[in-house]
Amino acid sequence: MKAPLRQSLIDGEQVGLRYALCLPNSPMSGVRGERLGRRAGSSVDFQDYREYQPGDDLRHIDWNAYARSNQLIVKLHREEVQPHLDLILDTSASMNLPDTDKPAALHQLAALLATAAANARCSQALWMTGEGFQRVRNDTQPPGAWGELPMGGARSFEEAHGLLPPRLRRQGMRVIISDLLWPGDPLPTLRKLSEGAASLHVIQLLARTDATAPEPGNVQLQDHETGETLSIYIDASIRQTYRDTLRSLQQSWHNACKQTGAQLTTLIAEDLGQSLSALEEIQLLEPA
Amino acid sequence: MPTITYPLAWLAAISLPLLAAIYFLRHRFRKLPVSSLLLWQMQKESREGGRRFETPKFPPIFFIELLILALLVFAALGPRWQLPHTTRPLIVVLDDSLSMSAGPAGQQPRDEALKLLNEILAERDFASYQLIAAGAGPRLLGDTVPHPNQLKDQISLWTCSAHAADLDAALALARNLRKGDADVLVLTDHAPAESDLPPGRIRWEAVGKPRVNFAFVNAARTPHAAGDRCLFEVANLSASAATNTLRVTAGQQVVYEKRLLLETNRTHRVTLPVPATMGTLRAELGDDALAGDNRAALVRPRRRLVRVQMSVTDTNLAQLITETLAATGLRAPTNQPPELVIHQSDTLPAGREAWGLYFAPVPEKSERFTGPFVMDTTHPLTHGLTLPGIVWGANATATNAPGHLPIITAGNVPLVTTRTDRRAREQVTLHFAPTQSTVQDTPQWPALFWNLLHWRARAQPGLPENNLRLGAEVPYRPRGKTATLTFPDKTEQQLDTPSGEIRLPVKQPGVYTVVSGAQTNRLRESFAVNFLAGAESNLSAAVTDKWGAWGTEEEVRYEYASVLPYLILLALAGALAHLWMIARQRGRT
Numbered sequence: 001m002k003a004p005l006r007q008s009l010i011d012g013e014q015v016g017l018r019y020a021l022c023l024p025n026s027p028m029s030g031v032r033g034e035r036l037g038r039r040a041g042s043s044v045d046f047q048d049y050r051e052y053q054p055g056d057d058l059r060h061i062d063w064n065a066y067a068r069s070n071q072l073i074v075k076l077h078r079e080e081v082q083p084h085l086d087l088i089l090d091t092s093a094s095m096n097l098p099d100t101d102k103p104a105a106l107h108q109l110a111a112l113l114a115t116a117a118a119n120a121r122c123s124q125a126l127w128m129t130g131e132g133f134q135r136v137r138n139d140t141q142p143p144g145a146w147g148e149l150p151m152g153g154a155r156s157f158e159e160a161h162g163l164l165p166p167r168l169r170r171q172g173m174r175v176i177i178s179d180l181l182w183p184g185d186p187l188p189t190l191r192k193l194s195e196g197a198a199s200l201h202v203i204q205l206l207a208r209t210d211a212t213a214p215e216p217g218n219v220q221l222q223d224h225e226t227g228e229t230l231s232i233y234i235d236a237s238i239r240q241t242y243r244d245t246l247r248s249l250q251q252s253w254h255n256a257c258k259q260t261g262a263q264l265t266t267l268i269a270e271d272l273g274q275s276l277s278a279l280e281e282i283q284l285l286e287p288a
Numbered sequence: 289m290p291t292i293t294y295p296l297a298w299l300a301a302i303s304l305p306l307l308a309a310i311y312f313l314r315h316r317f318r319k320l321p322v323s324s325l326l327l328w329q330m331q332k333e334s335r336e337g338g339r340r341f342e343t344p345k346f347p348p349i350f351f352i353e354l355l356i357l358a359l360l361v362f363a364a365l366g367p368r369w370q371l372p373h374t375t376r377p378l379i380v381v382l383d384d385s386l387s388m389s390a391g392p393a394g395q396q397p398r399d400e401a402l403k404l405l406n407e408i409l410a411e412r413d414f415a416s417y418q419l420i421a422a423g424a425g426p427r428l429l430g431d432t433v434p435h436p437n438q439l440k441d442q443i444s445l446w447t448c449s450a451h452a453a454d455l456d457a458a459l460a461l462a463r464n465l466r467k468g469d470a471d472v473l474v475l476t477d478h479a480p481a482e483s484d485l486p487p488g489r490i491r492w493e494a495v496g497k498p499r500v501n502f503a504f505v506n507a508a509r510t511p512h513a514a515g516d517r518c519l520f521e522v523a524n525l526s527a528s529a530a531t532n533t534l535r536v537t538a539g540q541q542v543v544y545e546k547r548l549l550l551e552t553n554r555t556h557r558v559t560l561p562v563p564a565t566m567g568t569l570r571a572e573l574g575d576d577a578l579a580g581d582n583r584a585a586l587v588r589p590r591r592r593l594v595r596v597q598m599s600v601t602d603t604n605l606a607q608l609i610t611e612t613l614a615a616t617g618l619r620a621p622t623n624q625p626p627e628l629v630i631h632q633s634d635t636l637p638a639g640r641e642a643w644g645l646y647f648a649p650v651p652e653k654s655e656r657f658t659g660p661f662v663m664d665t666t667h668p669l670t671h672g673l674t675l676p677g678i679v680w681g682a683n684a685t686a687t688n689a690p691g692h693l694p695i696i697t698a699g700n701v702p703l704v705t706t707r708t709d710r711r712a713r714e715q716v717t718l719h720f721a722p723t724q725s726t727v728q729d730t731p732q733w734p735a736l737f738w739n740l741l742h743w744r745a746r747a748q749p750g751l752p753e754n755n756l757r758l759g760a761e762v763p764y765r766p767r768g769k770t771a772t773l774t775f776p777d778k779t780e781q782q783l784d785t786p787s788g789e790i791r792l793p794v795k796q797p798g799v800y801t802v803v804s805g806a807q808t809n810r811l812r813e814s815f816a817v818n819f820l821a822g823a824e825s826n827l828s829a830a831v832t833d834k835w836g837a838w839g840t841e842e843e844v845r846y847e848y849a850s851v852l853p854y855l856i857l858l859a860l861a862g863a864l865a866h867l868w869m870i871a872r873q874r875g876r877t
Contacts, residue, residue, distance in 0.1 A: 179324075217318070223324055
């Protein structure tokens with residue numbers, strides 16, 4: 001791992017100490033933990049009554065109710081679960097754009113969210129694109145202990161998902177960090193990712209050069225992911241067309257998120273420090 | 289077109305491609321990695337549907353800078369523009385002589401002169417244009433035209449075939465045409481005769497080159513009793529010694545052939561005795577710079593004999609005259625109808641064509657005149673006569689009769705007089721006392737009779753000469769009122785001859801035929817016209833140079849205004865526009 005990226009992980013971890021993951025209101029599921037789950041469990045929080053069935057723990061019979069109704073009534077309590085965060089990272093080549101803060105911001109943001117999840121007593125899993133989605137080594141450990149995040153995968157997010165989707169935990173929180181710059185309808189991919197999720201947040205992380213068209217002049221554009229080139233003279237009209245296309249892409253993602261109940265926000269890698277409030281606005285982070 | 293004051297300033301024009309190179313290097317396609325070409329999909333699709341190669345595009349500011357630089361370069365050249373109100377008429381004097389066509393096609397002085405004329409016409413404007421061809425005499429090639437493009441038709445009339453170029457006469461004509469206010473351009477192949485050009489705005493441009501040229505400078509064929517004598521004279525008119533081949537043919541027969549090696553300006557004469565029956569002799573030289581003077585033709589000369597009737601009663605005198613006539617060789621064997629009647633009667637001789645030689649009666653005691661004798665040397669009768677040292681006996685009391693023209697007199701005593709009668713016959717009166725004279729014992733006597741018979745022969749119908757130089761007049765006395773002239777290229781021209789003698793329109797060398805008279809009395813004669821102009825064939829003095837100008841420096845400054853301030857103003861305006869665009873783009877170029 002390159003030293004600046006390691007530093008980004010440490011920086012993100014330090015920033016993340018100030019935040020906690022904002023858990024959704026909907027009941028969650030997971031391994032036994034400290035948060036109330038949506039099913040009956042062994043916590044002290046009363047959930048419901050039901051008739052006794054053979055095999056039920058006799059300790060849960062509400063004897064007072066039996067005295068009143070002469071029926072064996074079992075008292076159910078909420079289960080206590082540990083919430084889980086699946087952090088899905090786009091580590092394709094487009095996220096490793098040279099001369100930008102995009103890879104650093106990706107590392108920083110991942111570390112921040114992982115730390116915030118730990119603050120919220122959530123378990124976590126990091127998925128990254130490659131030849132399909134793979135777990136990041138030591139992803140359950142603090143960010144400083146993560147292995148290197150290999151950037152520059154040749155497959156796009158959508159291709160990797162089609163090849164080998166991540167094994168996401170049901171009723172867990174899911175956060176996608178990507179530049180979302182791949183062709184095709186985002187809705188199918190987003191629908192699969194939101195299936196069984198307690199919540200889904202999509203963070204579009206763009207470099208400033210992605211958000212704003214290049215300066216006027218003769219430019220040979222090179223796709224960092226495919227190596228394809230395009231020579232073009234950029235003038236005011238071309239710049240406007242670029243901005244319109246980007247806006248159109250974002251609008252399509254916005255619509256897809258709306259249909260799947262996901263939250264979408266866009267961050268500029270170079271302005272990451274000033275734009276963390278956007279993550280609070282979409283109720284992903286809250287002060288710890 | 290402007291005139292350029294400092295042509296070296298063209299070197300500054302190198303800044304223009306330099307600027308373009310700088311912009312090209314700055315604005316070539318810079319590589320820019322992007323996350324994805326997804327957002328450029330529209331551009332990509334349109335590119336694949338159309339052209340794949342796109343040339344670098346320069347920003348508008350480049351063109352402004354280029355314009356400013358171009359204006360500054362142009363200003364550095366010091367351009368001056370001709371003021372419309374100072375334009376003058378242009379009269380071009382074109383050397384129309386044959387030497388302007390010397391050399392290979394495309395490199396002839398005529399071609400060079402046309403090139404120079406076009407350059408001058410492109411350089412500046414004139415109020416009007418007029419062309420004068422200077423051949424043996426000046427010739428206007430057309431009307432004055434307001435635009436140089438209208439000169440094309442006139443230039444095609446500039447044939448360069450004349451045997452001489454009278455440029456002085458052409459310049460005089462040019463001065464008369466415009467009273468000296470025109471710019472006169474002389475296009476020729478040689479220097480002016482005098483270093484000082486005639487007064488006026490004359491620009492003399494010589495575009496000739498010295499070249500090797502042999503030429504015929506003389507050709508003649510004279511009849512003699514035994515046959516004809518032909519003379520060909522060839523000259524090397526080059527600036528150096530050279531060789532050439534002279535070949536003389538009569539039909540298919542080669543009469544003479546020789547390889548000539550001549551020093552510069554040396555001549556070689558060939559005299560060939562040929563039978564009188566031999567037809568046209570054609571002499572030819574090998575190829576050289578000027579082809580027009582490499583050929584000469586000599587047709588068979590017509591032998592003109594005069595029918596003479598003797599009516600002299602004095603037997604001694606008659607015998608003297610008869611012997612004299614025989615000595616001339618010009619007397620025809622017959623005398624009917626007589627063309628010349630020699631008589632002692634004071635009445636006019638009969639016959640429509642009969643001239644008369646009247647021996648006036650002299651007294652017993654006549655005066656012996658020893659001189660001084662006064663002669664009209666321009667008269668045909670006195671050609672070659674020299675009378676000093678002779679004794680001429682004549683009537684001292686004789687006076688010139690009314691209507692008679694004295695030709696030879698001794699003091700105020702007429703010795704030979706002539707009178708033209710109403711039928712255009714010449715009547716010559718001779719006051720001559722043989723017993724008191726010694727003139728009949730001198731060569732002057734047969735010379736006088738030869739002159740008389742030759743004069744009479746020349747008055748016969750037909751051509752007086754059969755071999756002529758180009759440029760010489762060709763008089764012709766036709767039989768009848770019309771004549772047909774056949775040119776060397778076999779074209780014919782009908783000529784009306786209301787008067788007795790006409791001048792045949794001969795413009796080019798070659799063998800001509802002229803026919804006149806009725807079918808029963810037709811007169812058909814051939815004559816040769818040869819280009820025998822040594823001065824025109826001489827290419828050793830051809831030169832490329834220029835003399836004179838159309839005005840002094842002050843006049844040029846007056847006629848041409850500087851456009852420098854306008855260029856500077858335009859450049860400043862460009863600089864302001866440049867500044868404005870820079871500010872508008874906040875320094876981005």
